[in-house]
Amino acid sequence: MSAEKKLTGSIPAKIVAFFLLAISFAIAGAGTVMTLYMAEEGIYHNGKRVLVEEGLEEMAYRDYCYLRGMDGFLLNSPDKIADYCEGTNLRVEIYSGGSLLWGNYDGEESLAVYSFDTFAHTVYSDGTGRLEAGNVSDKDSGNTANSYRIKLYIDGDLSAADGYRSLYSLLITLYDLRYAIPIGAIAAVILFFVCFVFLMCSAGHKNGREGIVPSLLNAVYLDVCICIYGGGMILLALLAMDFWHSINDILELIAEVTVFGTAMTVWTTLFCMEAMTRLKLGDWWKNTLIYILFGWVGKVARGIVRGMLSLLCKIPLVLNTMIAFLGLCILEFVGLIFWGSGELAVVWCMEKAVLFFVVLYAALICKKLQEGSEALAGGDLRYQIDTSHMFLDFKEHGENLNRISQGMAAAVEQQIKSEHLKTELITNVSHDIKTPLTSIINYADLISAEQTENEKITEYAKVLLRQSGRLKKLLEDLVEASKATTGNLEVNLQPCEVGVLLAQTVGEYEEKFQDRQLQLITRQPKEQVMILADGRHLWRVFDNLLNNICKYAQENSRVYLTVEERDGEVQIIFRNMSRYALDISAEELKERFVRGDRSRHLEGNGLGLSITESLVELQNGHMDIVIDGDLFKVVLEFQEICCGSGEHLL
Amino acid sequence: MYNILICDDEEDIVRALKIYLYNETYTLYEAFNGREALKCIEEHDIHLVLLDIMMPEMDGISAMVEIRKKSNVPIILLTAKSEDSDKVLGLNVGADDYITKPFHPIEVSARVRSQLRRYMQLGGGAVRPDVVRIGGIELDDKEKKVTLDGEEVSLTPTEYEILKLLMQNPGQVFAPGEIYRRIWNDQPFGSENTVAVHIRHIREKLEIDPAEPRYLKVVWGQGYKMEKGREQ
Numbered sequence: 001m002s003a004e005k006k007l008t009g010s011i012p013a014k015i016v017a018f019f020l021l022a023i024s025f026a027i028a029g030a031g032t033v034m035t036l037y038m039a040e041e042g043i044y045h046n047g048k049r050v051l052v053e054e055g056l057e058e059m060a061y062r063d064y065c066y067l068r069g070m071d072g073f074l075l076n077s078p079d080k081i082a083d084y085c086e087g088t089n090l091r092v093e094i095y096s097g098g099s100l101l102w103g104n105y106d107g108e109e110s111l112a113v114y115s116f117d118t119f120a121h122t123v124y125s126d127g128t129g130r131l132e133a134g135n136v137s138d139k140d141s142g143n144t145a146n147s148y149r150i151k152l153y154i155d156g157d158l159s160a161a162d163g164y165r166s167l168y169s170l171l172i173t174l175y176d177l178r179y180a181i182p183i184g185a186i187a188a189v190i191l192f193f194v195c196f197v198f199l200m201c202s203a204g205h206k207n208g209r210e211g212i213v214p215s216l217l218n219a220v221y222l223d224v225c226i227c228i229y230g231g232g233m234i235l236l237a238l239l240a241m242d243f244w245h246s247i248n249d250i251l252e253l254i255a256e257v258t259v260f261g262t263a264m265t266v267w268t269t270l271f272c273m274e275a276m277t278r279l280k281l282g283d284w285w286k287n288t289l290i291y292i293l294f295g296w297v298g299k300v301a302r303g304i305v306r307g308m309l310s311l312l313c314k315i316p317l318v319l320n321t322m323i324a325f326l327g328l329c330i331l332e333f334v335g336l337i338f339w340g341s342g343e344l345a346v347v348w349c350m351e352k353a354v355l356f357f358v359v360l361y362a363a364l365i366c367k368k369l370q371e372g373s374e375a376l377a378g379g380d381l382r383y384q385i386d387t388s389h390m391f392l393d394f395k396e397h398g399e400n401l402n403r404i405s406q407g408m409a410a411a412v413e414q415q416i417k418s419e420h421l422k423t424e425l426i427t428n429v430s431h432d433i434k435t436p437l438t439s440i441i442n443y444a445d446l447i448s449a450e451q452t453e454n455e456k457i458t459e460y461a462k463v464l465l466r467q468s469g470r471l472k473k474l475l476e477d478l479v480e481a482s483k484a485t486t487g488n489l490e491v492n493l494q495p496c497e498v499g500v501l502l503a504q505t506v507g508e509y510e511e512k513f514q515d516r517q518l519q520l521i522t523r524q525p526k527e528q529v530m531i532l533a534d535g536r537h538l539w540r541v542f543d544n545l546l547n548n549i550c551k552y553a554q555e556n557s558r559v560y561l562t563v564e565e566r567d568g569e570v571q572i573i574f575r576n577m578s579r580y581a582l583d584i585s586a587e588e589l590k591e592r593f594v595r596g597d598r599s600r601h602l603e604g605n606g607l608g609l610s611i612t613e614s615l616v617e618l619q620n621g622h623m624d625i626v627i628d629g630d631l632f633k634v635v636l637e638f639q640e641i642c643c644g645s646g647e648h649l650l
Numbered sequence: 651m652y653n654i655l656i657c658d659d660e661e662d663i664v665r666a667l668k669i670y671l672y673n674e675t676y677t678l679y680e681a682f683n684g685r686e687a688l689k690c691i692e693e694h695d696i697h698l699v700l701l702d703i704m705m706p707e708m709d710g711i712s713a714m715v716e717i718r719k720k721s722n723v724p725i726i727l728l729t730a731k732s733e734d735s736d737k738v739l740g741l742n743v744g745a746d747d748y749i750t751k752p753f754h755p756i757e758v759s760a761r762v763r764s765q766l767r768r769y770m771q772l773g774g775g776a777v778r779p780d781v782v783r784i785g786g787i788e789l790d791d792k793e794k795k796v797t798l799d800g801e802e803v804s805l806t807p808t809e810y811e812i813l814k815l816l817m818q819n820p821g822q823v824f825a826p827g828e829i830y831r832r833i834w835n836d837q838p839f840g841s842e843n844t845v846a847v848h849i850r851h852i853r854e855k856l857e858i859d860p861a862e863p864r865y866l867k868v869v870w871g872q873g874y875k876m877e878k879g880r881e882q
Contacts, residue, residue, distance in 0.1 A: 427733070431704070434730035435660055438752040442666035445755060472752050476732070490734075496871030500842065503826045504868060507846020522843075535870030 008202035009209075017202075021195035022266050024188040029261040030254050031185025034174065037250050043178050053112045055171040058249075059163055060114045060152050063090055067150060068118050088162040089155035096148050109156035111168070116150050170251070192265075199269060204277035212280045221289040222278060229271040236264050317370060321363035325356065365394045372401050381409035419486040426482040430475045437475070441468045477607040484614035489537070491618050495641060496533040498563050498570060499524050505542050505561070509550075517556045518549070518576075524563040531570050531638040533619045544612045545574050545634055552632070554579045565640060572636040582632060586625035652766055653694055655679045657687040657713070658702040658728065663751075667700065670755040671762060684708025688716055696723055698766055700758075703729040703740070711743055718744040724765035728753070747864075760858045767799040782817045784876060785865055787856060789817050798856055808833065809852050812845070816866065816876040825873040849874050 007013050038044065043051050067081055081092055082104055091110070093103035158165040174181070204212040217225065240260040247253050278284040285291050312320055329352050336345050372385035383405060387398035447461035483489045502522050513520050549559055553576040560575040589609055609625070616623040616636055626633040654676050656667050664680050671678060679694060681687040683705045690696065699717065703710035714725055727740045730751040737748050747761050768786050780792040786799040794810060796803045805813065811833045816824065824832075826842035834841075849866065857863045865877050 431730040434751045435663070438730070439660065439662040439666065441752045442663070442670075442755065446666065446669060468752075479732075494872075497825070498871070500825055500827075500873060501871040503842035504846045504849075504870060506843040507848075507850050510843070510847050510850075531871075533871060535872060539868070539870040 008198070009205040009207035011206075014199065014202055017195045017198050018266075018269070021192055021199065021269060022262050024191040024195060025265045026258045026262045028185050028188035028192055030258045031181050031188060033254050033257050034250075035182045035185060037253075038174055038178055038181070043175060048172075048175055051175055052168060052171055056112055056154060056164060056167060057114060059167060060090075060112070060154070061116075064114070064116045064150055064152060067092060067152075068116075087160050089158050089160045089164045090162075091153040091155065093151040093153070094148055095151065101148075103151075105151070105153045110153040111156050111158065111164075112154045114152045116152075118148050118150060167249075196269065196272075199273055200276050203273040204280045212277065214281055215274060215277050217274055218278070218281075218287070221287060221292070222275070222284060223288045223290055225271065225274060229267065232267050233264060236260055236267065317367045318360070318363045321359060321366075325359050329356075362394070365390050365398075369394065369398055369401065372398065376401060376405050376408075381405050381412060420488060423482045423486050423488040427479055430479050433475060434472075437468060437472060441465065441472065444468055474607075477611060481607045481611045481614065484611050484618060487618060489615075489618060491534050491537065493532045493534055493619065495530050496535055496538060498529045498531055498572065501535070501538065501542070502561060502563060505539075505546065508543075509546050512546075512550055513559065516550055516553070518553055519558045520561060521558055522561045522563075525565050527565075529563060529565050529570055530641050531621075532641050533621070533638060537615045537619060541612050541615050541636070544608045548608060549574065549576045552576075552578055552580065554630070568640045570638045570640045572638070574634040574636075576632055578630045578632045582627050582630065584627075586627050589625055589627075651675060651677060652697040652770070653677045653679060654762065655681060655687060655690050655694075655696045655699045657681040657684070657690075657700065657705070657710070659683060659705040660702075663702075666755075667758065670759060684710060684713030684716075687713050691717060691721065691723070696721075697770065698762060699723055699725045700728050700762070701725055701745075703727060703731060703736075711740070714740075714744050724769045726761055726765060728758075757858060764799045764858065767801070782814075784817055784820055784878070787817070787865055789814060803855050805852065805855065809848055809855075812848055813852055813856075813866075816874065820876045821878040823869050823873045823875045828873070 041051055041054055085092060085104055091105035093105050094101045154164055158168055206213040243256050247256060278287065336348055368385060372383060375383035384402050385398040387395050390398050444461050444464035448458055448465055452458065502524060506520060506522060553559055557577045562573045564571045613623045622637040624635040652675060654671060656664050656678060658664050659682050668678050679690050681690050685708045701710045701714060710727060724746045726747040726749055727745045728749050732750040740748055746765055749758060749761060764786060780790060782789045788797045796805055796813065812829060815832055826845040827838040829845045830838035830841055853860045853863050853866050856865060867875055867877055869875055
């Protein structure tokens, strides 16, 4: 197996095989022609003598034609005949009416004798040996044409080296080889096929390379290859036809068949090898000009169709259907006018009128289903499609959609239930913790208030008190965070005036800020800005953020509290300079239990910003934290609501 | 001499409360569940009850319902439940005040004092025309005097005017700008902050826990209002 692989891959083997192929074809071709010729000549059932006689007859006939002269009018003079026969194996006798007029045959043994009868009007004479007209002329009551017999003798020894001798020797050779030649031809054909099969098998293989190696011609498209091949074949065929007319004898025929046949075979074999390589490579059709052209055309067509479809998609479904339907109707109608009859048009109109309502109804149902699925996709799980007026598959589809929404609603409810349970668990646990914590706080307080000489006791009690205070705060925040993040908090959204909230905030925090030497600067638009929010939760948000600012702002700095209104969005921005370097990302800060000061200089549990964000989101707002160097910025975003409705509610 | 009943299933908490509330004027009784509390009220003349909600045998809410059938004694709920709904339930069923655990001792004694004063001293106060009363707050417009649970509170004239406006319209929400217009008789061009600061000062003077006011409430994003007293 591997040896064969090696052989199919080796280039010298291929070249040898190729040459063998060419030679074997040449031999086969020549052999076949010869065999056919021999069969034609009857070499296989007649004797050698007949072969020679018949083989030479053609040549003799050509000689006779020459001797007779042109157009049957002339008979060459004896001198000329003698000249012609000089140096050849040809001997001539001319009879007229049974009597010998002229001859140079001396009665030796001849290989073959051919006699031809002819008429001639004139017999030239050069004055020395005039040939008289024979009795023949008497029959014809005029001397215009006389009957002659010309006998040609081929010299038995073939002493002269002329065409007869070479032809004779060829014929003899052929006769001797009459069985060898067909056998040889068959053998050559077999060799030819073996070489061909080998070349086909080895096509594309190359030693030292795995798999099929594309040839250098691979860059040329297959159909272009076919054209080149066809062109070559046609060229060769034209050349062969050209030569065909000038073929005189068997040798030339053999030569032509051999040369052109071999050339065509070589050309075909080369093409077959190329084709075979591509066949083995697979996907050969992709490497054709036609495929690429069709692909390109297909791409353009697809693009056009897609463009049309997307254009159609922008038109609402019902209108879409109607446009398509009416377009079709008009087309049909035009066709009907040109080729149809009047009665048909009436029936057609009635049918279309019925069909119009059916199509309209189906389109409306589709629209309904589409709306339902859109609502479902948008998260409205309570949406139920009214399937009472639907039929067949539409109804089934609508009911399936309803079932999906029911299933999903159940799953969501389950999820909400489990979230509730989680919050409930945290709340209950925190209640249970609070009772012992109360005692701890109280007794720590009592100890610290106790008069004792041991100062350490007081000190330790204060630590207890402080830490239990922190624990209490942590518990409260934990419950709140759990409620806020799971949305387990009652949210009562009401119109809320941001300016008022700002004023109230300033009132609450004025003193605290003064204590820390922070200057609070508020800016707000001149007009009233209303947002929809739960005042208490929003205050918690403000409270948390301002508490953070109190805790972390650089002392003696300014704190900016700005309200901006832009395109129906209200932004409430808190800005302050941080006391500590903020080596933390905004995203991390929002996570639970993460604090701005990694070293934890200050108290706090890191739940503040997480709660704040959840509370903002519960009120349909959005919180963003921006950290720019030491500038710490929190942006709250809410939708603005119309002032009119707000005042009405107030 | 006042008799105070402390009722909680946690002995430690009862003891701590006893320590905090201990002085010459209070006589302290203790109970560890609702049934004992009811029995104690039967046997003694109790002036104030500190009642835990979650207790074995009989919980605080049921005990309170029982107490209210016979007595008008002030009840302060003392509980670890801090949810709004719990507070509302407690107050609706008949509690006078509400303290969440863990509590601050000073807050407890302040609330106890406040309830006792109102119950014992101002219980049957005569209605006078110039006096507006909401909960423990009394505003005497003739004398320009405000008292909280009978104790006079000193307010600045502006604070007094604001409180008067709010108390004369209990339950109504006043925006800071509106308050400014009424009190200062002027257009509030960015002076709402002043109002807010004044309100905070009033709250600090009137409320035991200014962050959780009982009377002067903040309606965030809208304004301020005086809670409608239960007496009205």
